[in-house]
Amino acid sequence: MPFARSWLGLVAASVIACLAAPSSAQEPSETDFEDQWVTGNLVFLAYHEVGHLLLDQVMKVDQQGNRLAAEQSADDIATWLISPDPEEEIESSEAVAAIGGWLVQADNGGDTPHPPDADLYPDAVTRAARIACLLLGSDESQPNAFAALEPIASLSFDLSDCRTAYEALDRSMEGVFGDADEIADNPVARVRVQYDAPSPVLADAHDFLVESRILDELGEDLVDYIGLPVDVLLRGASCGRDSPGFVYNPARREIVACYEEVDWFLFGDAAAGQAGAERETAAADGLGSRPRRIPPRQKPPSRPPR
Numbered sequence: 031m032p033f034a035r036s037w038l039g040l041v042a043a044s045v046i047a048c049l050a051a052p053s054s055a056q057e058p059s060e061t062d063f064e065d066q067w068v069t070g071n072l073v074f075l076a077y078h079e080v081g082h083l084l085l086d087q088v089m090k091v092d093q094q095g096n097r098l099a100a101e102q103s104a105d106d107i108a109t110w111l112i113s114p115d116p117e118e119e120i121e122s123s124e125a126v127a128a129i130g131g132w133l134v135q136a137d138n139g140g141d142t143p144h145p146p147d148a149d150l151y152p153d154a155v156t157r158a159a160r161i162a163c164l165l166l167g168s169d170e171s172q173p174n175a176f177a178a179l180e181p182i183a184s185l186s187f188d189l190s191d192c193r194t195a196y197e198a199l200d201r202s203m204e205g206v207f208g209d210a211d212e213i214a215d216n217p218v219a220r221v222r223v224q225y226d227a228p229s230p231v232l233a234d235a236h237d238f239l240v241e242s243r244i245l246d247e248l249g250e251d252l253v254d255y256i257g258l259p260v261d262v263l264l265r266g267a268s269c270g271r272d273s274p275g276f277v278y279n280p281a282r283r284e285i286v287a288c289y290e291e292v293d294w295f296l297f298g299d300a301a302a303g304q305a306g307a308e309r310e311t312a313a314a315d316g317l318g319s320r321p322r323r324i325p326p327r328q329k330p331p332s333r334p335p336r
């Protein structure tokens with residue numbers, strides 16, 4: 031898993047050195063740690079799509095009208111939903127894995143998205159820095175529990191703005207969620223989980239997604255914890271060679287976890303992405319989590335009638 035190792039180099043060196051407390055418990059193996067990294071990144075992408083879902087079904091925002099703002103909001107909502115409490119173990123958290131994931135994407139040229147996606151997404155470094163900045167802003171204690179993330183946040187933001195940015199996000203999220211205590215007795219979300227059969231080349235990605243229970247646990251969170259009247263199918267599926275990561279499709283009311291994305295986090299640029307179909311219906315007309323890594327092909331000119 032070359033990306034997991036890159037992440038360890040990029041983030042863990044600073045984060046773990048500063049945050050990891052010596053533990054008498056059994057040390058997790060490297061495989062556990064890499065699985066945790068992949069899972070953390072996929073959880074962030076899934077919650078990014080939950081952001082699009084909430085913007086669509088609860089906040090009624092026109093996301094196609096301002097994609098850049100919608101993408102940033104979806105990242106912010108994801109960060110707010112998965113941010114670890116300051117007293118939790120931070121270095122293995124999903125939010126920190128996601129910071130590493132975006133830095134790795136930047137390192138791999140993810141900062142120069144292909145048209146027509148170029149203007150729709152914040153650049154990958156800014157996405158990493160913004161998660162870091164919001165986490166810093168979420169903790170008022172001294173020293174800040176997330177202090178190890180300061181160098182990352184300051185890549186794109188003035189650290190003195192992070193508290194204000196978090197407070198604004200927190201106010202807007204509290205407005206959306208209201209009083210969450212009364213949810214458990216009266217579930218209002220309608221959520222189904224489905225895994226489409228994978229092609230043989232994506233079988234490992236399918237199996238990882240199923241075994242990770244990311245979609246199943248997300249479904250439970252939507253019903254028991256998020257507790258808003260959303261209606262959504264959480265679906266594992268192939269999205270084709272120009273997969274947008276994960277995707278929320280408003281018309282179909284579904285969040286698709288693309289097997290190609292799981293495969294990429296597990297194996298890097300393996301054969302799966304290239305071997306897939308050009309574009310599957312699962313990826314059509316949706317709000318993706320990132321720019322496509324492969325530029326879409328031009329449509330062939332239509333043949334004149336004989």
Ligand SMILES: [Zn+2]
Pocket residue numbers: 078082100101104317318319320
């Ligand atoms: Zn998105």
